[in-house]
Amino acid sequence: MSSVKVVVTGLGATTPLGGDAASTWSAMLAGRSGVRALTEDWAADLPARIAAKAAVDPSEVLERVQMRRMDRTQQFALIAAREAWAAAGSPEVEPERLGVAVSSGIGGINTTLNQYDIFKEKGWRRVSPFTVPMLMPNGPAATVELEFKARAGAHTTVSACSSGSEAIGYGIDMIRSGRADVVIAGGTEAALHPLNLAAFASMRALSTRNDEPERASRPFDKNRDGFVMGEGAGIVILERAEYAAARGATVYAVAAGVGYSSDAFDLVAPDPNGGAAAARHALADAGLEPSDIRHVNAHATSTPTGDISETEGIRMALGDAADDVAVTATKSMTGHLLGGAGAVESIAAILALRDGKVPPTANLDDIDDGVVVDVVRGEPRVLPEGRIAALNNSFGFGGHNVVLAFSRA
Numbered sequence: 001m002s003s004v005k006v007v008v009t010g011l012g013a014t015t016p017l018g019g020d021a022a023s024t025w026s027a028m029l030a031g032r033s034g035v036r037a038l039t040e041d042w043a044a045d046l047p048a049r050i051a052a053k054a055a056v057d058p059s060e061v062l063e064r065v066q067m068r069r070m071d072r073t074q075q076f077a078l079i080a081a082r083e084a085w086a087a088a089g090s091p092e093v094e095p096e097r098l099g100v101a102v103s104s105g106i107g108g109i110n111t112t113l114n115q116y117d118i119f120k121e122k123g124w125r126r127v128s129p130f131t132v133p134m135l136m137p138n139g140p141a142a143t144v145e146l147e148f149k150a151r152a153g154a155h156t157t158v159s160a161c162s163s164g165s166e167a168i169g170y171g172i173d174m175i176r177s178g179r180a181d182v183v184i185a186g187g188t189e190a191a192l193h194p195l196n197l198a199a200f201a202s203m204r205a206l207s208t209r210n211d212e213p214e215r216a217s218r219p220f221d222k223n224r225d226g227f228v229m230g231e232g233a234g235i236v237i238l239e240r241a242e243y244a245a246a247r248g249a250t251v252y253a254v255a256a257g258v259g260y261s262s263d264a265f266d267l268v269a270p271d272p273n274g275g276a277a278a279a280r281h282a283l284a285d286a287g288l289e290p291s292d293i294r295h296v297n298a299h300a301t302s303t304p305t306g307d308i309s310e311t312e313g314i315r316m317a318l319g320d321a322a323d324d325v326a327v328t329a330t331k332s333m334t335g336h337l338l339g340g341a342g343a344v345e346s347i348a349a350i351l352a353l354r355d356g357k358v359p360p361t362a363n364l365d366d367i368d369d370g371v372v373v374d375v376v377r378g379e380p381r382v383l384p385e386g387r388i389a390a391l392n393n394s395f396g397f398g399g400h401n402v403v404l405a406f407s408r409a
Contacts (some may be wrong), residue, residue, distance in 0.1 A: 001287040004176040006255040007244050007409065010088025010237030011347050012080035012186075016230050016334050019056030020083055024334075024344070025351050028359035029380050033214035033333050035228050042194045048206035050213040051192050052230030052335030069130045070143060071108035072190030076233035076340070077140035078147060081184055085148065088237040089249055091182050099152035099180035100145045101171040102235070103163035103187045105339030105396065107137035110193050140188045144235075152180040158339075160396030161299070163187050164234060165342025165404055169258035171238045181243040186343035188233035197229060203268070205303060217336075218363035219300035219329035220307050220371050227301040230335030234343030236350070251409040253350040256389060257286025263399030270306045275299075275393055278401035279317035286405040288389050290321035293405075295358050295383060295390040296373075297349040300329035301336050308370040310393060315372045326381045327373045328352075332362035342394035346404055349390040353408045356383045 013020060016034025017027035027034070034052045043049045058067060058075035067075060081102070085091075091098075111134040118126050133139055138156040145154035153174065157166040164187020171185030200206045207226040209216035217228040238255055259281030263271035283290065296314055300307045307329075315322045330348050337344055352358050358381040367375060389407040396402075 001285060002176045005241035006172050006175045006238050007241045008236050008252045008255055008350055009239050009244050009249040010084040011252060011350065012082065012084030012087065012235040013233065013344055013347055014054055014056060014076055014079045015232035015344055016052035016055055021347055025348065028330055028333055028348055029357060031333065031360045031362045033362055035213045035216055035335050037210065037213050046194065046197055047201045047208050048197055049210045050216055050228055052228055053192065054232050071111045071134040071139055073104050073108055073188045074140045074143040076190060077102050077188040077235065078143050080186065080233040080235040081144045081147065084184065084235040084237050091247065093182045095149045095151040097152055097181040098148060098150040099171065099174045099183040100141050100150045100154040101157065101167040101174065101183055101185040102141040102144050103157045103167040103339055104137055104140055104189055105158065105160045105163045106189065106191050108135035108139055109191050109196065111135040113193055113195060144184055148184060150184065159400035160398055161338050162342055162394035162396035162400045162402040163339035165346060165392060165394035165402040168236060168343060168346055168404055169402055172255050172258055175238060175240050181240045183238045184235060185238055186233065186235035187340040189338040189340040190231045191338060192229060192231055200229065207302065215363050217302050217332050219302045219332050219361055220367055220375050221364050222366045222368050224302045224304065224307065226303055227331065228335040230337045232337050232344065233340045234347050236343065236346065253353050253409050254407045256288060256407045257282050257405040259285055259403045261401045263401065265399055268397050270309045270395065271399065272309050273313050273316060275310065275395055275401040275403060276313040276316035278403040279313065279391060282391060282403040282405040288405060290318040292389045293318060293321065293325055293391055294388040295349065295352050296325055296327045297345045297390065297392045298327050298329045299393040299395045301331055308368060311371050311373045322373055325374060326358045326376050326383065328358050328376045329361045330359055342392065342402065346392045349392045350406050352383065353388065353390050353406060357381065358383060
């Protein structure tokens, strides 16, 4: 457990549920889905013709000239970062004390594929000169770093679907180690492309409930048949507690700790222990007891095996204290934002602590018999008063597990 306390002072998001953190959170509490049918011609022959597109397109927010130089992942990251920075009161921090940790699981994949199509059809001279800075995985971090003139370091942790959470964990470590007073941290993804959808469908990882898009993402339900791909970004502003207090910043929550583990089990199949080791490490790092945890935002993507093993992992990590934990799966509404998921779900966990409400898991009609935790469904669950904490689980292909611990401010 570190002696340096880190707090969250700003939140920003652009998701399938809303163009900012507030609208996203309201939609989560209402149990509303952001999944829609894909109407593009290229989707017509795909087995999965549904996705969770961003509710507000970047073109509605950013200047056209600026957009042309950024991949969609960078656009989402910049929009969310601007919101988070404003929510934090636009800290007047020295550039050398301001850091960035913004990740993506896949990077500028749309730029890569689209520019290759242009190369094949029209030749090399028509390829955009901005292709390389748009496709590189560190592009979103670089975009945010340039926007806010951050010079303490700009980092990109790539660990598939746990990338956003790992970036927040890295940001916490940057502050604890003394490298920065403030860090802009989070994740982003924009991978809605026919090749990506075809590839996940080939793995049989995607839901094919094309006739009921809004009911397709159904974590923990007996009739789940895969995840729904989404897009968007989530960004948090992390600060050294003393620095935040000195400038009178509003604190949303304490970024209490982070735990990491790797499965060494299979490249894509989840370990039966469901990230229990990462959760235990997070508790130790945060100086928390299992009984302090009253909420878990589960990774729960709506895949047959992953959801069940995760609940077993929660039970293993928390023991009997798991009986008092309200578990939710907000991917039931946002779809799976891949590298952006952990950051958006961290924001949901933070707001659950602040407001004392846990969003319900949507589309949970018939809970799987293998679920061994208390999953919130139907209506939001009221959390108890006092000093409580929440965990956010993020697991990625390759066996990358990241668990973040947040405690009430």
